[in-house]
Amino acid sequence: MKIALLGYGTVGSGVYELIEKNNESIQENFSKDVRVERILVNNLNKYKTHKAFNIFTNSFDELIKEDFDIAIETIGGIYPAYDYLEYFLKKGIPVITANKDLIAEKGPSLLEIAKSNNTILSFEASVGGGIPILKPLQECLAGNTIKNISAVINGTTNYILTKMFNDDISYEAALELAQEMGFAESDPTSDVEGYDAMRKLVILSSIGYKKNIKWTDLPIEGISNILKSDIDYAHSENYRMKLMAFSEDMGDGIYGTVRPVYVTSQSKYAKIDNEYNAVILEGDAVGELMFTGKGAGKFPTASAILGDLLDIVQNKKKHPSYHYQDSVHIHQYYPRKSKWVIRLTNGKLHELTRLLFESFSSNAIKLSKDANSDILYVQLVAENEETLLQQLNQIAHTANCKYKHFLVFDK
Amino acid sequence: MKIALLGYGTVGSGVYELIEKNNESIQENFSKDVRVERILVNNLNKYKTHKAFNIFTNSFDELIKEDFDIAIETIGGIYPAYDYLEYFLKKGIPVITANKDLIAEKGPSLLEIAKSNNTILSFEASVGGGIPILKPLQECLAGNTIKNISAVINGTTNYILTKMFNDDISYEAALELAQEMGFAESDPTSDVEGYDAMRKLVILSSIGYKKNIKWTDLPIEGISNILKSDIDYAHSENYRMKLMAFSEDMGDGIYGTVRPVYVTSQSKYAKIDNEYNAVILEGDAVGELMFTGKGAGKFPTASAILGDLLDIVQNKKKHPSYHYQDSVHIHQYYPRKSKWVIRLTNGKLHELTRLLFESFSSNAIKLSKDANSDILYVQLVAENEETLLQQLNQIAHTANCKYKHFLVFDK
Incomplete structure (x- = not known):
């Protein structure tokens, strides 16, 4: 099976080395000869001393003169990565990518292209590096x-x-x-x-x-x-x-x-x-x-790509057939009752304290003053972020101070 | 798709309930109507008030009069579970099991049967309950x-x-x-x-x-x-x-x-x-x-079984094609340098201490006496378990005492 490898940075070189290393065991276990056939890079000169220099190219047009069974993209960024992936998917060639920017931005449309060309797009490596998630x-x-x-x-x-x-x-x-x-x-x-x-x-x-x-x-x-x-x-x-x-x-x-x-x-x-x-x-x-x-690094990320690759080698992967809901309401504020830490600056300590106790009287309040500055830290419980912000905005306005609020996350 | 459910204990009933609950979304996402067609139990009387009592049976022969697409086994133990699974696999029907005893004991032979009948045996639920591992x-x-x-x-x-x-x-x-x-x-x-x-x-x-x-x-x-x-x-x-x-x-x-x-x-x-x-x-x-x-429980374990089931529903699962090595040497003793805790009982404290310092002179030794008994705890570093045991056996023999050794595990 011939692989087109796009990009040869940290992750790309990790993928190349890991495929080389696993070539024999893949042959033994799956009776397939999996090898990187060509590598696309920006700057050819950097790889002149590479033992496989002859498979490097800096031209996508040159690269695609070859026939490939799988494409692996490790370039990053939206363009030209998107165009490259689109090209392979439209030819029905399965694509593996570690590109979270691209998947977060264009995932749904790329998945659609994969589906309508009866091939697949795999991106385990895009989240959490080598952690299977x-x-x-x-x-x-x-x-x-x-x-x-x-x-x-x-x-x-x-x-x-x-x-x-x-x-x-x-x-x-x-x-x-x-x-x-x-x-x-x-x-x-x-x-x-x-x-x-x-x-x-x-x-x-x-x-x-x-x-x-x-x-x-x-x-x-x-x-x-x-x-x-x-x-x-x-x-x-x-x-x-x-x-x-x-x-x-x-x-x-x-x-x-x-x-x-x-x-x-x-x-x-x-x-x-x-x-x-x-x-x-x-x-x-x-x-x-x-x-x-x-969650990152050369071989952890390459490990995730190899997992996707071996699924494809075994013809194990199908595109997910879930129907995704397109329009979804997004809540802008943390909606649950929670503990918060508020950092208050530039206010008059005495007035701030009075205002805080007035506003949050029913809740446990804990105040601490930073030893080296005039910054006041307040810990309190609020029903939800939206009402908290209303109260804090009012206090900040009255006391002419600035604030920043931090959730105390409970997991 | 018709499911034969073998067993209706904690896990079996969890599987039944979870399939019922997911039936609609499975239909929506995968266009398949997945339902439990028959349930095999020991004691029919226990289920007289169950709303689906008519699908329960206490006879395997009766059960297999029906045609099934998938069998799920939650009975546990080696027999008769093995015979049931063998029956389904030989008919080419995929089997899902949570039965770790059976997989640890008979896994290789069942996988062989599955392979030669071009079907699969899934057992994610057998290890770690709902944890995907x-x-x-x-x-x-x-x-x-x-x-x-x-x-x-x-x-x-x-x-x-x-x-x-x-x-x-x-x-x-x-x-x-x-x-x-x-x-x-x-x-x-x-x-x-x-x-x-x-x-x-x-x-x-x-x-x-x-x-x-x-x-x-x-x-x-x-x-x-x-x-x-x-x-x-x-x-x-x-x-x-x-x-x-x-x-x-x-x-x-x-x-x-x-x-x-x-x-x-x-x-x-x-x-x-x-x-x-x-x-x-x-x-x-x-x-x-x-x-x-x-790692256990009704719904966590059922969750793992549903994962396997939905792979089969999507025709996503293939049998692993790895070649497993059959004969393997087993080391009987912990082979690495490590810290150990030794519990010593019935020995004379003074003599024990002398012997310990003689035997383990080059290593850091830490002794503590249990306040409520004559038990002595010793913490020391040993090159490997085998040499540690030789030294401890000698000490135990000389001081006429008993010992138990615990590894201090370093992860």
């Missing part, structure tokens, strides 16, 4: 109604937050460290603003709830505004801060978000540190399941 | 060489050990509590002696290492000899005790065991309490993955 969700849990999904699913931000917590450093210093370690890109926007996590959440949620959800419809907040004092507060309460991606089927719509939250030290997420990812799924029959592992 | 291992991780597998995979013993630790009670009292709560059977042998965990470990290990392993070939130790003082010792060291099932591909053979071990409070297993199960798989490409959830 899409197949378990779609196949093993097919007898469940999925109630909610939560995840720490972006390694870059989790590394930064872990470093801030463990090493007592600022966001900027932790980001720099992440960039030095290769955990963050030079333009870290997609990670630190939560876009990457949101795309993955939307892939999981669309499959889980069988609804087409647009990732840009959901409220997103990243970690670039997290202060050292927010982390100090976590220490003082024995909390951790996590960039949490979570969604819930509310019956009349979906609530889904990516946002920095506090979790207690007893939380299942409390020890998911550094580059580790974790996903918790709740199904009505199975209850809560948790999946943990490295 | 066999399919992720077999399919998603197919590009990996599996290095080792570990698991807390028997809910009964985990419940008992959790209760002993949290409530400071004896093994006997905790077992009684487990029986009252329905977590342990009136004859708890299979659970407390580790047989159930071993069968599941062997199913996982056979698939993971692609080798046919006999569960009776591996060393097993249950929890019926755990003393309250062993748990007190766990408290004093901030350890937990877990009945751990683990195996490792040593290259020249397999080491696999079920045994009570200590884990530190930092262990990934430390918080897997009560009826929860957890499995950690290490693959060469993917690294370590952890799967956690409820």
Whole structure:
């Protein structure tokens, strides 16, 4: 079986090496000779010393002179990846991709193209790196109604937050460290603003709830505004801060978000540190399941692609025949009663305190002043986010202060 | 599609209810009308008031007068379950089972029968209840060489050990509590002696290492000899005790065991309490993955069976075409350098101490005497279990004392 490999970065080279390594055992077990026939790259010169230099090309037109049985895409980004995948799918050639941006953005239309050309599009590697999550969700849990999904699913931000917590450093210093370690890109926007996590959440949620959800419809907040004092507060309460991606089927719509939250030290997420990812799924029959592992990296991601590849080699994969619901109502605010931490700045302490006790009199309120600044942290319980914001807006207006609110996530 | 349901206990009734509940959505998504056509039970009288009483039968001969598309077995035990499954497989009818005893004992021969009759045998529910584990291992991780597998995979013993630790009670009292709560059977042998965990470990290990392993070939130790003082010792060291099932591909053979071990409070297993199960798989490409959830119960187990069922409904399932290696060397002793805890009884404290320091002089040794008895606990590091046992046997002989050794498991 001839493979077209698009892209030869971290993931692409991992896929190539893993196929080479497994070639013999695949032959032994499945009686198929699976090999990468051609590799598409931007800059040919970089691979002049590669032992398989003769199979590299920098021209898609050149590449497709060959016939292929499978295409694997590891380029990333929307274009030209979309055009390439469309080309293969329209020829009925199965495609495997690790491209979460593309799947979150164009997944439904690509799946439609695959279906109408009687071929398949596989993208296990697009969420959670090597952690098997899409197949378990779609196949093993097919007898469940999925109630909610939560995840720490972006390694870059989790590394930064872990470093801030463990090493007592600022966001900027932790980001720099992440960039030095290769955990963050030079333009870290997609990670630190939560876009990457949101795309993955939307892939999981669309499959889980069988609804087409647009990732840009959901409220997103990243970690670039997290202060050292927010982390100090976590220490003082024995909390951790996590960039949490979570969604819930509310019956009349979906609530889904990516946002920095506090979790207690007893939380299942409390020890998911550094580059580790974790996903918790709740199904009505199975209850809560948790999946943990490295969410990125050369070989973990290549491992997921190999899993998809060996399904295709065995002719095991069919396109999912679920009917996805197209229009879905999105709740913009966290709809459940919960504990919140509010960071208040620039207000007069005395007045703020009075206003807070007036507004939230019936709830347990806990105030702490940051030792090194005029920042006040308040912990309180609110019925839902919308009413909380109304009250906080009023207080901020009256006391002429700024605030930022953090959910205390309860898983 | 007509289903024959064999058995209507906890799992069987869960399967029936879940199929009823999902019938409409299955029809909507897959255009198939999936229904339980007949149910085989021992005692018909128990179901006289069941709304579907007319489909119950207590005769297999009567049952098979009907034609079926799928058989689901939830009876448990080796016979007559084996004969029933053999009958269906030989007719080319796909079979789903939750029966770990049967799969651990007769899995290879049943898979052979399925293969030669061009049908399939599915058993996701046999390990870890609703936790998707066999399919992720077999399919998603197919590009990996599996290095080792570990698991807390028997809910009964985990419940008992959790209760002993949290409530400071004896093994006997905790077992009684487990029986009252329905977590342990009136004859708890299979659970407390580790047989159930071993069968599941062997199913996982056979698939993971692609080798046919006999569960009776591996060393097993249950929890019926755990003393309250062993748990007190766990408290004093901030350890937990877990009945751990683990195996490792040593290259020249397999080491696999079920045994009570200590884990530190930092262990990934430390918080897997009560009826929860957890499995950690290490693959060469993917690294370590952890799967956690409820390992038993009516709907979690039925959830796994529904997953298998919907694969068959979609004609998605093929028999695994791996070639399993038939004869495999089994290592009987833990082969790695590790920390151990030794419980010593009936010896003279002074002499024991002298002998221990003589034997293990080069290693860090830590002694603690149980406050309420003459039991001595020793913590030491040994190169491997075999040499440790030689030294301990000599000490026990010289000092005329008894000992029991516990691995401090390092995951």
